[in-house]
Amino acid sequence: MSNLEQIAKLSGFSKATVSRVLNQSRHVSQPTRDKILAIMEELDYVPNGNAISLSKGQTMQIGMVTEGINEVMLPFLNSFVETASQYGYQTIIYTSSGDPKKELQAFEDMRRKRVDALVISTCVNDLALLGSYCKYGPIVSWQRMENPQIASVAMNQYDGYTLGLEHVISRGRTRIANAYGRPSSINTLGRIEAYEDAARRHGLAELPQWSRTGIHSIRQGEELVREMLAVEDPLQRPDAVLCSNDLVAAGIVSEARRRRLRVPEDLAVVGFDNTELAHTLGITSIYNPIADQAKNAFHLLLAKLGGACEPQQKLQYCLVQRATT
Secondary structure, three states, X not given: OOHHHHHHHHHOOOHHHHHHHHOOOOOOOHHHHHHHHHHHHHOOOOOOHHHXXXXXXXXXXXXXXXXXXXXXXXXXXXXXXXXXXXXXXEEEEEEOOOOHHHHHHHHHHHHOOOXXXXXXXXXOOOHHHHHHHHHHOOEEEOOOOOOOOOEXXXXXXXXXXXXXXXXXXXXXXXXXXXXXXXXXXXXHHHHHHHHHHHXXXXXXXXXXXXXXXXXXXXXXXXXHHHHHHOOOOHHHOOOEEEEOOHHHHHHHHHHHHHOOOOOOOOOEEEEEEOOHHHHXXXXXXXXXXXXXXXHHHHHHHHHHOOOOOOOXXXXXXXXXXXXXX
């Protein structure tokens, strides 16, 4: 006698009813469900995951694709995993360390039906290649994508960066430095456009020598301050700097204070994402609703997988002013 038959005999219900309980069907009364679950617990019955996947036609697993895990990505990853779990989905995290071949393993796993769908936080492969995998399952990206096959929940960082620029300009800052992120990122291009537009609107002289790309870390923020102080004439130094994230802002603020540079009197600093680090160090930052973007990503995937269709949350950036401006 199979485990399923044994549970059915002891409970007094059919195998079909027991199967519906295993598959979390809504078409079972609560008393029936409770009785069957109690017998399963008494028998220490563990459902066969592969069998359930076959019956549903899904693995109930979603892959997350990222180059690596850092403080900026954690809110997105944590929120996505928690939301997926609430709907019965497990999450597999694929880290590529920037290796295109390692990254493609996630897409190959979807092609082989090892995962039902993929969410991309960062990727390194050609977008046309990644888009070709959409025929095997839904793909959603946290990044902005120049590929219509891959849906995106990304917000336009032009808007968030403009908030920071207008904030420091309203306080009389005219020599603005920019510590941008990845040079090829659409987010970086949006921030560059925001800076150029703000400079034109307010008649500011652009400072290309103080607009750097590839600035991501605390140490790089510290180095930027040392470069600023190497310029002897204070009027040739920036009087404000907008950062790719709060880590860079923390490095700038810490090194500036060590070098007796007054913040914000000599240098105003604006971070991005409004993480706990910005709160702890009193850094003005742009609130980026990362956790809610992750929820939007999951619900977009769920709808494509045939699940409940939840409306996308309407999200926006806002500036959180603290001591550094």
